[in-house]
Amino acid sequence: MKRIGCFHAHYSNIEHIDKALQAFDAELVHFVDPGLDRIKMDADFTQETVEKKVMETLAWIASCHVDAILITCTFFTAVFDAEHHRFPIPVIKIDEPLFEAICQVNQPVVVAFTNPNTVTGTMNQLFAYASKRGKEVDAKPVLLENTFELIMQGRKSEYIRLVAERLIQFTAENPGKYLAAAQLSMVPAAQIAQNRTNLAVGNHLESLADYLKELLNLEVRKEH
Known part of the structure; x- marks a missing residue:
């Protein structure tokens, strides 16, 4: 069974991912951080603040024994550049x-x-x-x-x-x-x-399931 760490900016996204991937034999581990979106209007808020926090959280998720990371927030994906940030596991952007x-x-x-x-x-x-x-x-x-x-x-x-x-x-x-x-x-x-x-x-969600199935070699969950 593959274990996927899902990085969200809001709890409401959890149900969408659970539903999209329910057919596969995969364990979804959800990490939620709404803080960045709540402080984005602060006077001292910068792009560097976002990048630092996102990268710290991605490193933490990667250390939690997951096989891949799915970033579901477009605010977070915008600061993650796979060319410059390397992880030992795949990091997939929802986009x-x-x-x-x-x-x-x-x-x-x-x-x-x-x-x-x-x-x-x-x-x-x-x-x-x-x-x-x-x-x-x-x-x-x-x-x-x-x-x-x-x-x-x-x-x-x-x-x-x-x-x-x-x-x-x-x-x-x-x-x-x-x-x-x-x-x-x-x-x-x-x-x-x-x-x-x-x-x-x-x-x-139109194509997420097929995309992840191919990328991560997910297997269809067997009915008991």
């Missing part, structure tokens, strides 16, 4: 399966965010990912303002409802464009929007 899906789309892409602090970093990573694969993506971000505060306050149902409404509205106003939800917390809303519009709305 990677979604980036791969976007690279396969042959139409303009709009990447929707709720957390303003993840926009620049995630878009930079998307273009870098596409470039490494020799792909050109026509992608632009859109921020769903005044939504992220709801999930951070534990108002999950309100968050999902509002984000779903905004996504549905956006698909109606932008025909011919592929819409992708950029954060794990947006998955339920993206699924609602997809069901109501019958249009594909990209999200992290």
Whole structure:
């Protein structure tokens, strides 16, 4: 059985990962640190603060007898550069399966965010990912303002409802464009929007299971 350490910025992400990987014979060990997002508006808050804390936590998780690390927060993935930070186990960014899906789309892409602090970093990573694969993506971000505060306050149902409404509205106003939800917390809303519009709305869980199965050689859980 593979053991995967999952690094979250909010407890609400745990259920999404548990559900996505429930079919596999894997143990998920969850590590949650909401602190960085809570202090991001402090006057002395810097990018160095984020990087130092994220790298310290990744080193701690790596020491806890796990076979791989999955970073589920786009705020955290933005500061992790696999070219400069080496670990003895794979470190997987939640964005990677979604980036791969976007690279396969042959139409303009709009990447929707709720957390303003993840926009620049995630878009930079998307273009870098596409470039490494020799792909050109026509992608632009859109921020769903005044939504992220709801999930951070534990108002999950309100968050999902509002984000779903905004996504549905956006698909109606932008025909011919592929819409992708950029954060794990947006998955339920993206699924609602997809069901109501019958249009594909990209999200992290669409391809995460297959991506990790191939990368980590996960085996399907046997029924007892």
